[in-house]
Amino acid sequence: MFKLRPLFWPTAMMLPIVVFALGLSAWQMERREWKWGILDRIAHNQAATPMPFDELIKGDPLRWEYGRVRIAGTLLNDREYYLAARSLKDDVGLQVVTPLRTDDGTIVLFDRGFVPSEKKDPKTRAAGQPSGRVELTGIVRRSQVKRYFAPDNDPARDFWFHVDVPLMREMAGGKPDPVLDSFFLEADATPNPGGLPIGGQTRLDIPNDHLQYAITWFLIAVAGIGVYLSYHWENGRLTVNGRTKVKKA
Helix, strand or coil: CEEECCCHHHHHHHHHHHHHHHHHHHHHHHHHHHHHHHHHHHHHHHHCCCEEHHHHCCCCHHHHCCCEEEEEEEECHHHCEEEEEEEECCEEEEEEEEEEEECCCCEEEEEEEEEEHHHCCHHHHHHHCCCCEEEEEEEEEECCCCCCCCCCCEHHHCEECCCCHHHHHHHCCCCCCCCHHHEEEEECCCCCHHHCCECCCCCCCCCCCHHHHHHHHHHHHHHHHHHHHHHHHHCCCEEECCEECCCCC
Protein backbone atom coordinates (compact mmCIF):
# COMPACT_ATOMS: atom_id res chain seq x y z
CA MET A 1 0.00 0.00 0.00
CA PHE A 2 1.24 3.44 -0.94
CA LYS A 3 0.97 6.23 1.65
CA LEU A 4 2.46 9.69 1.31
CA ARG A 5 2.55 12.47 3.87
CA PRO A 6 3.57 15.47 1.76
CA LEU A 7 5.88 18.14 3.10
CA PHE A 8 4.72 21.67 2.33
CA TRP A 9 7.77 23.33 0.79
CA PRO A 10 8.89 20.44 -1.47
CA THR A 11 5.29 20.15 -2.69
CA ALA A 12 4.95 23.90 -3.23
CA MET A 13 8.17 23.96 -5.28
CA MET A 14 7.76 20.74 -7.28
CA LEU A 15 4.04 20.84 -8.13
CA PRO A 16 4.23 23.92 -10.44
CA ILE A 17 7.24 22.41 -12.23
CA VAL A 18 5.46 19.11 -12.89
CA VAL A 19 2.22 20.80 -13.98
CA PHE A 20 4.15 23.17 -16.25
CA ALA A 21 6.12 20.32 -17.86
CA LEU A 22 2.99 18.22 -18.42
CA GLY A 23 1.21 21.23 -19.89
CA LEU A 24 4.05 21.86 -22.33
CA SER A 25 4.06 18.18 -23.28
CA ALA A 26 0.34 18.32 -24.11
CA TRP A 27 0.81 21.60 -26.00
CA GLN A 28 3.58 20.08 -28.11
CA MET A 29 1.27 17.22 -29.07
CA GLU A 30 -1.32 19.79 -30.21
CA ARG A 31 1.40 21.58 -32.18
CA ARG A 32 2.32 18.25 -33.79
CA GLU A 33 -1.21 17.84 -35.14
CA TRP A 34 -1.20 21.46 -36.31
CA LYS A 35 2.11 20.91 -38.14
CA TRP A 36 0.76 17.74 -39.77
CA GLY A 37 -2.11 19.85 -41.10
CA ILE A 38 0.35 22.28 -42.68
CA LEU A 39 2.42 19.48 -44.21
CA ASP A 40 -0.70 17.82 -45.60
CA ARG A 41 -1.81 21.13 -47.14
CA ILE A 42 1.64 21.66 -48.68
CA ALA A 43 1.65 18.17 -50.19
CA HIS A 44 -1.90 18.51 -51.53
CA ASN A 45 -1.48 21.99 -52.99
CA GLN A 46 1.94 21.24 -54.46
CA ALA A 47 0.57 18.17 -56.23
CA ALA A 48 -2.27 20.13 -57.83
CA THR A 49 -2.04 21.52 -61.36
CA PRO A 50 -1.12 25.24 -61.40
CA MET A 51 -4.34 27.27 -61.32
CA PRO A 52 -5.10 30.50 -63.18
CA PHE A 53 -4.64 33.66 -61.13
CA ASP A 54 -8.26 34.71 -61.67
CA GLU A 55 -9.41 31.46 -60.06
CA LEU A 56 -7.10 31.97 -57.07
CA ILE A 57 -8.58 35.33 -56.08
CA LYS A 58 -12.23 34.26 -56.40
CA GLY A 59 -12.17 32.90 -52.84
CA ASP A 60 -9.65 32.79 -50.02
CA PRO A 61 -6.16 32.60 -51.60
CA LEU A 62 -4.64 31.22 -48.40
CA ARG A 63 -6.61 28.01 -48.87
CA TRP A 64 -4.12 27.38 -51.66
CA GLU A 65 -1.00 28.38 -49.74
CA TYR A 66 2.04 26.61 -51.25
CA GLY A 67 -0.03 25.85 -54.34
CA ARG A 68 1.15 26.95 -57.80
CA VAL A 69 -0.49 29.74 -59.80
CA ARG A 70 -0.15 30.90 -63.41
CA ILE A 71 -0.08 34.68 -63.77
CA ALA A 72 0.59 37.06 -66.64
CA GLY A 73 1.40 40.75 -66.71
CA THR A 74 4.21 43.29 -66.67
CA LEU A 75 6.96 43.36 -64.04
CA LEU A 76 7.50 46.83 -62.54
CA ASN A 77 11.26 46.45 -62.44
CA ASP A 78 11.81 50.07 -61.43
CA ARG A 79 9.97 49.41 -58.14
CA GLU A 80 11.85 46.36 -56.86
CA TYR A 81 11.97 45.63 -53.13
CA TYR A 82 14.95 43.90 -51.54
CA LEU A 83 14.69 41.47 -48.61
CA ALA A 84 17.96 41.66 -46.68
CA ALA A 85 19.95 39.00 -44.85
CA ARG A 86 19.33 36.11 -47.26
CA SER A 87 21.76 33.41 -48.29
CA LEU A 88 22.01 30.63 -50.87
CA LYS A 89 24.74 27.96 -50.74
CA ASP A 90 26.93 30.12 -48.46
CA ASP A 91 26.48 33.11 -50.76
CA VAL A 92 25.10 36.18 -48.96
CA GLY A 93 22.58 38.30 -50.80
CA LEU A 94 18.98 39.48 -51.17
CA GLN A 95 15.55 38.34 -52.29
CA VAL A 96 14.14 40.49 -55.08
CA VAL A 97 10.39 41.18 -54.74
CA THR A 98 8.91 42.85 -57.82
CA PRO A 99 5.39 44.23 -58.20
CA LEU A 100 3.59 42.73 -61.21
CA ARG A 101 0.75 44.52 -62.96
CA THR A 102 -1.73 42.10 -64.52
CA ASP A 103 -3.56 42.84 -67.77
CA ASP A 104 -6.50 44.36 -65.84
CA GLY A 105 -4.25 46.60 -63.72
CA THR A 106 -4.14 44.47 -60.55
CA ILE A 107 -0.90 44.80 -58.57
CA VAL A 108 0.51 41.55 -57.19
CA LEU A 109 3.83 41.07 -55.39
CA PHE A 110 6.13 38.50 -56.99
CA ASP A 111 9.25 37.28 -55.16
CA ARG A 112 11.51 36.56 -58.13
CA GLY A 113 14.28 34.91 -56.10
CA PHE A 114 17.82 35.34 -54.81
CA VAL A 115 20.60 37.60 -56.06
CA PRO A 116 24.11 37.96 -54.56
CA SER A 117 24.79 41.24 -52.79
CA GLU A 118 27.04 42.47 -55.60
CA LYS A 119 24.15 41.99 -58.05
CA LYS A 120 21.63 44.15 -56.20
CA ASP A 121 21.84 46.86 -58.87
CA PRO A 122 19.46 45.81 -61.68
CA LYS A 123 21.98 47.09 -64.23
CA THR A 124 24.30 44.22 -63.30
CA ARG A 125 21.62 41.66 -64.24
CA ALA A 126 19.85 43.41 -67.10
CA ALA A 127 19.18 40.15 -68.94
CA GLY A 128 16.83 39.09 -66.14
CA GLN A 129 14.76 42.30 -66.26
CA PRO A 130 12.07 41.63 -68.91
CA SER A 131 10.31 44.78 -70.06
CA GLY A 132 7.27 43.32 -71.83
CA ARG A 133 4.43 41.03 -70.91
CA VAL A 134 5.53 37.86 -69.11
CA GLU A 135 3.85 34.65 -68.08
CA LEU A 136 5.07 33.25 -64.76
CA THR A 137 4.31 30.48 -62.31
CA GLY A 138 4.38 31.39 -58.63
CA ILE A 139 3.79 29.70 -55.30
CA VAL A 140 1.18 31.23 -52.99
CA ARG A 141 2.58 32.56 -49.69
CA ARG A 142 0.84 34.56 -46.96
CA SER A 143 1.78 38.12 -46.09
CA GLN A 144 4.50 38.09 -43.46
CA VAL A 145 4.68 39.78 -40.06
CA LYS A 146 7.67 40.96 -38.08
CA ARG A 147 9.21 38.20 -35.99
CA TYR A 148 10.35 38.68 -32.42
CA PHE A 149 13.81 40.26 -32.19
CA ALA A 150 13.91 40.78 -35.98
CA PRO A 151 14.74 44.26 -37.29
CA ASP A 152 11.97 46.54 -38.51
CA ASN A 153 11.42 47.20 -42.19
CA ASP A 154 12.74 50.57 -43.38
CA PRO A 155 10.55 51.53 -46.36
CA ALA A 156 12.21 54.93 -46.77
CA ARG A 157 15.54 53.22 -47.55
CA ASP A 158 13.91 50.31 -49.42
CA PHE A 159 15.35 48.02 -46.74
CA TRP A 160 13.10 45.08 -45.87
CA PHE A 161 13.32 42.00 -43.68
CA HIS A 162 9.84 40.58 -44.29
CA VAL A 163 7.19 40.89 -47.00
CA ASP A 164 4.61 43.42 -45.77
CA VAL A 165 2.16 42.90 -48.63
CA PRO A 166 -0.35 45.71 -47.86
CA LEU A 167 2.37 48.36 -47.55
CA MET A 168 4.43 47.14 -50.49
CA ARG A 169 1.38 46.98 -52.77
CA GLU A 170 0.32 50.47 -51.72
CA MET A 171 3.80 51.87 -52.41
CA ALA A 172 3.72 50.21 -55.85
CA GLY A 173 0.40 51.88 -56.73
CA GLY A 174 -1.97 49.10 -55.75
CA LYS A 175 -5.31 49.83 -54.13
CA PRO A 176 -6.00 48.31 -50.68
CA ASP A 177 -7.77 44.98 -51.06
CA PRO A 178 -8.28 42.37 -48.30
CA VAL A 179 -7.81 39.51 -50.78
CA LEU A 180 -4.78 40.84 -52.66
CA ASP A 181 -3.18 42.11 -49.43
CA SER A 182 -3.26 38.64 -47.86
CA PHE A 183 -0.69 36.92 -50.08
CA PHE A 184 2.24 37.21 -52.47
CA LEU A 185 3.76 34.81 -54.98
CA GLU A 186 7.20 33.18 -54.91
CA ALA A 187 8.90 32.20 -58.17
CA ASP A 188 9.32 28.54 -58.98
CA ALA A 189 12.65 27.13 -60.16
CA THR A 190 12.21 28.15 -63.80
CA PRO A 191 15.55 29.83 -64.77
CA ASN A 192 15.51 33.53 -65.59
CA PRO A 193 17.46 34.95 -68.56
CA GLY A 194 21.01 35.55 -67.43
CA GLY A 195 20.50 33.24 -64.44
CA LEU A 196 19.33 35.94 -62.00
CA PRO A 197 17.28 36.18 -59.87
CA ILE A 198 17.40 32.52 -58.81
CA GLY A 199 13.88 31.27 -58.13
CA GLY A 200 12.75 28.11 -56.40
CA GLN A 201 13.58 29.35 -52.89
CA THR A 202 10.32 28.27 -51.24
CA ARG A 203 11.04 26.07 -48.24
CA LEU A 204 8.86 22.98 -48.40
CA ASP A 205 10.75 20.58 -46.07
CA ILE A 206 9.26 21.95 -42.84
CA PRO A 207 10.40 19.81 -39.86
CA ASN A 208 7.89 18.30 -37.45
CA ASP A 209 9.87 17.64 -34.25
CA HIS A 210 7.04 18.25 -31.79
CA LEU A 211 6.75 14.60 -30.73
CA GLN A 212 10.28 14.51 -29.37
CA TYR A 213 9.69 17.84 -27.65
CA ALA A 214 6.53 16.41 -26.06
CA ILE A 215 8.43 13.32 -24.87
CA THR A 216 11.21 15.49 -23.44
CA TRP A 217 8.80 17.60 -21.38
CA PHE A 218 6.93 14.48 -20.23
CA LEU A 219 10.20 12.89 -19.04
CA ILE A 220 11.06 16.10 -17.19
CA ALA A 221 7.71 15.82 -15.37
CA VAL A 222 8.37 12.14 -14.57
CA ALA A 223 11.86 12.99 -13.30
CA GLY A 224 10.40 15.73 -11.08
CA ILE A 225 7.88 13.28 -9.60
CA GLY A 226 10.70 10.79 -9.02
CA VAL A 227 12.81 13.37 -7.18
CA TYR A 228 9.80 14.40 -5.12
CA LEU A 229 8.95 10.84 -4.06
CA SER A 230 12.59 9.99 -3.38
CA TYR A 231 12.91 13.00 -1.09
CA HIS A 232 9.86 11.94 0.91
CA TRP A 233 11.10 8.33 1.06
CA GLU A 234 14.46 9.46 2.40
CA ASN A 235 12.72 11.58 5.02
CA GLY A 236 10.34 8.86 6.15
CA ARG A 237 7.28 10.53 4.72
CA LEU A 238 6.58 7.82 2.14
CA THR A 239 5.34 4.33 3.02
CA VAL A 240 5.14 1.45 0.52
CA ASN A 241 3.40 -1.76 1.68
CA GLY A 242 3.76 -0.62 5.26
CA ARG A 243 7.51 -0.12 4.95
CA THR A 244 9.26 3.19 5.23
CA LYS A 245 12.86 4.24 4.77
CA VAL A 246 14.88 3.72 7.92
CA LYS A 247 17.46 6.43 8.33
CA LYS A 248 20.81 5.27 9.70
CA ALA A 249 22.28 7.11 12.63
